[in-house]
Amino acid sequence: MELNLALGFGLVTASILALGAVGFTLQFGITNIFNLSFGQVMTVGMFAAYLINVQGGQSLWVGVLGGALAGAVVSGFLNKTVFMPFLRRGVSLDGIIIVSLAVGLVLENVMLAFAGPSFKAYNQPRTHSIHVLGMILTVQQLLIIGISVAALVGLHLLLRQTRLGKAMRATAANAGLARTSGIATDRVTMIAWCLSGALCGAAGVTFALNLATFDTTTGSSLLLVVIAAAVFGGVGQPYGAMLGALVIGLATEFAALVSPNLKEVIAFAILVVMLLVRPDGLIPSAATKETMGAR
Amino acid sequence: MRTSPGESPRRDGHLVVEDLSAGYKKTAIIRGVDVAVSKGEVVTVIGPNGAGKSTLLKSVMGLLEPMAGSISLGGEPIGGLPANKVAAKGVGYVPQVRDVFETLSVKENLEMGGYHLRRPEVQERIEEVLLAYPQLKGMLTRSAGKISGGERKMVAIGRVLMTRPSLVILDEPTAGLSPKLAQQMLEQYVARLTAREVAVLLVEQRAREALEISQYAYVLASGEVKLESAAASILDRDDLGQVFLGRTEGAA
Numbered sequence: 001m002e003l004n005l006a007l008g009f010g011l012v013t014a015s016i017l018a019l020g021a022v023g024f025t026l027q028f029g030i031t032n033i034f035n036l037s038f039g040q041v042m043t044v045g046m047f048a049a050y051l052i053n054v055q056g057g058q059s060l061w062v063g064v065l066g067g068a069l070a071g072a073v074v075s076g077f078l079n080k081t082v083f084m085p086f087l088r089r090g091v092s093l094d095g096i097i098i099v100s101l102a103v104g105l106v107l108e109n110v111m112l113a114f115a116g117p118s119f120k121a122y123n124q125p126r127t128h129s130i131h132v133l134g135m136i137l138t139v140q141q142l143l144i145i146g147i148s149v150a151a152l153v154g155l156h157l158l159l160r161q162t163r164l165g166k167a168m169r170a171t172a173a174n175a176g177l178a179r180t181s182g183i184a185t186d187r188v189t190m191i192a193w194c195l196s197g198a199l200c201g202a203a204g205v206t207f208a209l210n211l212a213t214f215d216t217t218t219g220s221s222l223l224l225v226v227i228a229a230a231v232f233g234g235v236g237q238p239y240g241a242m243l244g245a246l247v248i249g250l251a252t253e254f255a256a257l258v259s260p261n262l263k264e265v266i267a268f269a270i271l272v273v274m275l276l277v278r279p280d281g282l283i284p285s286a287a288t289k290e291t292m293g294a295r
Numbered sequence: 296m297r298t299s300p301g302e303s304p305r306r307d308g309h310l311v312v313e314d315l316s317a318g319y320k321k322t323a324i325i326r327g328v329d330v331a332v333s334k335g336e337v338v339t340v341i342g343p344n345g346a347g348k349s350t351l352l353k354s355v356m357g358l359l360e361p362m363a364g365s366i367s368l369g370g371e372p373i374g375g376l377p378a379n380k381v382a383a384k385g386v387g388y389v390p391q392v393r394d395v396f397e398t399l400s401v402k403e404n405l406e407m408g409g410y411h412l413r414r415p416e417v418q419e420r421i422e423e424v425l426l427a428y429p430q431l432k433g434m435l436t437r438s439a440g441k442i443s444g445g446e447r448k449m450v451a452i453g454r455v456l457m458t459r460p461s462l463v464i465l466d467e468p469t470a471g472l473s474p475k476l477a478q479q480m481l482e483q484y485v486a487r488l489t490a491r492e493v494a495v496l497l498v499e500q501r502a503r504e505a506l507e508i509s510q511y512a513y514v515l516a517s518g519e520v521k522l523e524s525a526a527a528s529i530l531d532r533d534d535l536g537q538v539f540l541g542r543t544e545g546a547a
Contacts (some may be wrong), residue, residue: 026506065535067375103300163406163410166399166403166406166407167407167410169396169398169399169403170396170399170403172398173397173398173399174393174396174397176358176378176393177390177393177394177395177520178356178380179377179378179379179382180356180357180378180379180381180388180405181382181407181408181410181454181455182379182382182383182410182411182458183379183381183410184379184405185379243307247421285433
């Protein structure tokens with residue numbers, strides 16, 4: 001019985017992690033930027049949903065949409081005003097990691113200044129629990145799984161079936177060759193930033209929703225587990241990230257059966273073992289280190 | 296003396312590069328280079344390693360911004376345009392390495408070659424490419440990173456043919472191929488591009504084989520054109536080995 005419960009929670013956690021990890025990895029795959037401000041962008045999503053849901057009195061699901069939109073806007077804005085200019089100036093990818101750390105701190109403190117240090121909670125309608133295959137889940141949790149599956153199936157179709165999605169994969173595989181094929185890689189990259197920001201915003205809101213309360217630091221603590229899932233799958237690989245999210249999501253909830261404190265321990269233990277066995281993650285990336293700033 | 300006796304440097308063509316200097320950061324790798332290629336001919340650039348051959352090709356393609364000089368295609372200036380704009384003007388570029396999208400299927404590689412075409416056109420052009428490279432038919436769904444070197448180069452060339460380019464730039468298309476396959480690549484695929492009224496600008500290490508399928512050639516050494524001439528007259532020279540290295544003083 002307890003195992004079934006953990007399985008249910010694991011699937012919910014995996015769904016949330018998958019949104020974040022796929023978002024993180026999508027952007028990394030195209031830009032090679034290990035973006036540490038991603039955590040705070042998730043927090044931006046949480047607060048955007050809070051404004052819509054609590055201050056605006058709208059449904060929580062409008063809030064999720066709003067959080068995704070806010071994530072997309074902030075992520076695109078950061079690409080245009082911070083990351084692109086730094087890359088153009090020839091800052092190394094290692095240097096950009098520090099820049100992203102700084103950007104994250106700025107974002108977090110701006111939010112702290114406006115929202116204060118108190119914990120926030122969404123207005124959630126009281127709902128009953130639903131029993132599925134021995135798992136007990138709330139309606140919200142089922143919807144979280146639904147949102148995640150829908151978003152990831154949508155992304156899969158985008159990447160495999162559409163011209164834009166193929167151009168994204170082409171840019172991730174070989175940006176120089178993409179440019180000589182007539183692909184406006186700057187535009188494709190911008191869209192990838194926004195898309196990854198949207199996934200990231202959605203991950204933030206669903207995480208906060210599942211957690212019940214959040215504050216300005218919630219996103220950055222979630223980021224560590226998101227990165228673990230992304231790196232587990234082979235960073236830059238959307239399908240690997242989905243798998244990584246599933247493995248780490250389930251493992252953390254099963255570990256919580258023993259003690260909730262073990263959640264992050266197990267996440268990183270899995271990651272360390274994975275990196276020892278397969279340093280490039282489950283699905284190694286074919287892309288090489290090539291900065292997007294170069295023509 | 297840049298030309299063989301009795302010849303004068305050419306200044307006309309579909310692609311005309313004049314007095315071009317280009318390089319990385321502030322260092323010019325090529326200086327004052329003039330190159331012209333007409334439609335329906337193969338023009339080869341040969342020369343020792345580090346002569347600036349790839350730099351020349353990259354500048355024409357818009358992957359490097361020229362420091363000085365001009366580049367025009369069909370009379371229209373293209374120097375300084377970014378690579379995706381140059382591609383849209385009808386220039387196809389096959390780099391020496393990393394010449395396909397390895398994580399994409401063969402078919403998707405071709406689709407990306409026709410990125411700015413309308414959807415029905417893309418399908419039509421894929422059929423057209425498959426007519427020229429029937430070997431690719433059986434491997435359309437395979438990952439382009441997992442096919443042989445020769446097949447891979449066909450995908451790379453097929454990809455640039457999707458737009459029916461007026462100029463195709465090939466950077467050492469036979470690198471890494473066996474001598475037999477290299478010969479085949481040059482004679483059957485590169486030479487035949489000219490039948491499409493395409494202008495072909497070729498850089499090759501296999502100088503003799505390349506010259507045999509070329510109408511005109513440039514010898515580039517230390518970033519400068521040391522010699523330009525009809526390909527046949529370079530092939531006829533006794534001091535061919537020296538010429539490849541850009542040492543033409545004694546003969547000219």
